[in-house]
Amino acid sequence: MVVRMVSLRAAPLAASLALLGCARSIGSSDDEIGDTSDSTSSTDSATDSSSTSSTSAGTSDTSETDTLDSADTSDSTSSSESSTDTTETTDTGGCEPDLIECPDGACVYPFPEYSCCSHGGACAAGCEPQDADKGMGLCPGAPEYAWTGEACEEVCPCQGSDCAAVFDSPITCLEAYQNGCGGIDFSQCPFDAPVSAISIIGQIPGESVDLQFGAFGLFYGKGNGVQLLLRFAADELTLANYIAHAWPDQYSEGVLQLWAEPVIGVQEVTLVWGPGFEPMALGTLTILDLDLISPDSLDYFVTGTLEVTADGWDLAGSFGLRHCYPLNQYAP
Numbered sequence: 001m002v003v004r005m006v007s008l009r010a011a012p013l014a015a016s017l018a019l020l021g022c023a024r025s026i027g028s029s030d031d032e033i034g035d036t037s038d039s040t041s042s043t044d045s046a047t048d049s050s051s052t053s054s055t056s057a058g059t060s061d062t063s064e065t066d067t068l069d070s071a072d073t074s075d076s077t078s079s080s081e082s083s084t085d086t087t088e089t090t091d092t093g094g095c096e097p098d099l100i101e102c103p104d105g106a107c108v109y110p111f112p113e114y115s116c117c118s119h120g121g122a123c124a125a126g127c128e129p130q131d132a133d134k135g136m137g138l139c140p141g142a143p144e145y146a147w148t149g150e151a152c153e154e155v156c157p158c159q160g161s162d163c164a165a166v167f168d169s170p171i172t173c174l175e176a177y178q179n180g181c182g183g184i185d186f187s188q189c190p191f192d193a194p195v196s197a198i199s200i201i202g203q204i205p206g207e208s209v210d211l212q213f214g215a216f217g218l219f220y221g222k223g224n225g226v227q228l229l230l231r232f233a234a235d236e237l238t239l240a241n242y243i244a245h246a247w248p249d250q251y252s253e254g255v256l257q258l259w260a261e262p263v264i265g266v267q268e269v270t271l272v273w274g275p276g277f278e279p280m281a282l283g284t285l286t287i288l289d290l291d292l293i294s295p296d297s298l299d300y301f302v303t304g305t306l307e308v309t310a311d312g313w314d315l316a317g318s319f320g321l322r323h324c325y326p327l328n329q330y331a332p
Contacts, residue, residue: 095107100115100116102115102116102119102120102121103116103119103120103121104116104119104120105119106119108150115150115182117129117149117150117181118148118149118150118151119149123149124180124181124182126177126180126181127147127149127177127180127181127182128149129146129147129148129149130146130147130148130160130162130165130166131160131161131162132146132155132158132159132160132161132162132163132165132166133146133155133158133159133160134153134154134155134156134157134158134159135155135157135158135159136157137157138157139156139157140156140157141156142156142168143156143168143169144156144158144163144166144167144168145166145167145168145169145170145172145173145237146158146160146162146166146167146173147173147176147177150181150182150245151174151241151244151245151251152167152170152173152174152177152237152240152241153237154237169236170236170237170240170241171186171192171236171240174186174240174241174244178244184243184244184326186240186243186244188298188324188325188326189215189243189322189324189325189326189327190298190322190324191213191214191215191239191240191243191321191322191324192213192236193322194213194214194319194320194321194322195301195303195320195321195322196303196318196319196320197318197320198211198212198213198214198232198317198318198319198320198321199211199212199317199318199319200232200256200306200315200316200317200318200319201315201316201317202308202313202314202315202316202317203312203313203314203315204256204273204279204312204313204315205273205279205311205312205313206279206312209234209256209315210234211232211233211234211256211317212234212235213232213233213234213235213236213238213239214230214231214232214233214239214319214321215231215239215243215321215322215323215324215327216228216229216230216231216302216321216322216323216324216327217229217231217323217324217325217326217327217328217329218262218292218323218327218328218329219259219328219329219330219331220328220329220330220331221331222331226262226292227259227260227261227262228259228260228261228262228302229257229258229259229327229328229329230257230258230259230260230285230302230319230321231243231255231256231257231324231327232255232256232319233254233255233256234254238253238254238255239255242255243324243326243327244326252274252275253274253275254274255273255274256271256272256273257271257272257273258270258271258272258283258285258306260285260287262287262290262292262302263287263290264287264288264289264290265286265287266284266285266286267284267285267286267287268282268283268284268285269282269283269284269285270282271283271308271313279312279313281308281310281311281312281313282308282310283306283307283308283309283310283313283315284306284307284308285304285305285306286304286305286306287302287303287304288303288304288305289301289302289303289304290302290303297323297325298322298323299323300322300323301320301321301322301323302320302321303318303319303320303321304318304319305317305318305319306318306319
C-alpha cells in the first residue's frame with residue numbers, strides 16, 4: 001500500500017502541553033504575606049514617630065514613655081505575626097484554581113457538572129455509583145469491573161449488592177455509562193484492536209513497565225499544522241479511563257505521553273510519564289508507516305518503534321496504533 005504524505009509542520013510542544021491542563025496557576029500567598037510585612041513596617045514607623053514626638057515635647061518621665069512605646073511595639077508586632085499566620089493557614093486549604101472541591105474533600109475537574117458523583121456530590125440520573133467494591137483475597141476468575149460514578153474500576157473479588165451487574169471489561173463498563181454520564185463513545189476509539197502488537201518494555205524512573213495498550217490522537221495547531229499525540233499504558237483499564245475523561249491529570253497516572261511530527265522516518269520526541277511534567281525525557285521515535293488520508297478517520301493508523309535512554313529511563317519496543325478521535329485536541 002502506498003501512503004501519500006502531506007508535509008506538515010508540528011505545533012509547538014508548549015501549546016499541546018498547555019492544552020493537557022498541566023499548566024498550574026500560582027497562588028497569591030506570597031503577595032499577601034508581603035503586604036502583611038509592609039503593615040508591620042508601617043506600625044513600627046508609627047511607633048518610632050510617636051516616641052520622637054513625646055521626647056521633643058519635653059515629657060518629664062522618659063523612662064515611662066520608653067516602657068509604653070516598647071509595649072505598643074510588642075503588641076503591634078504580635079498582631080502582625082498573628083495576621084501572617086492566619087494568611088498562611090488560609091492559603092493551604094482548598095483546591096487548585098482549575099479544580100473544584102467535592103463534599104468529601106476531593107479535588108476534581110469541573111466537568112461534567114456532576115464531577116463529584118463518586119465523592120459525595122450530586123449524580124445525574126442513571127450515573128450513580130454501583131454498589132460493588134473490591135473485596136479481600138485473590139480474584140477467583142476473570143477480572144470484573146464496576147462503575148464508580150465517574151470511572152470504572154476492577155472489583156474482583158466483588159462485594160456489594162450490584163455484583164451480579166458488573167462488567168467483564170473496562171470498555172463494556174465505560175460504554176454502559178460514559179456516553180450519558182459526561183464521557184465519550186468508544187466506537188470512535190478502537191484502541192482494543194491495534195494495527196499490530198504493542199510492546200514497549202523497560203524502566204521508567206522508579207518502576208519497570210510493560211506497555212501493551214495504546215492509541216493516538218491529533219493536535220490541530222492554529223496555523224501550525226498537525227501533531228501526533230501518542231499514548232501508551234500497561235493495561236486496558238488505565239488507558240480506557242484516561243481516554244474517557246479526555247486526558248485530565250488525575251487520570252494520566254500510568255500513561256506514557258509523547259508528541260511527534262506526522263512524518264515517516266526518525267525524529268527526537270519528548271515523553272512524559274503520568275501527571276504533570278515529571279518525569280520527562282527525550283527519546284528516539286521511528287515512524288515506519290502512517291495513514292492520515294483515508295476517507296474514514298477510523299482507518300487512520302501509525303506504526304513504528306520507540307527507544308529511550310536517559311537518566312532513569314531505558315525503554316524500547318514497537319507499536320501499531322489506531323486513531324482515537326476523543327484524544328484529538330484543537331488550538332484555542
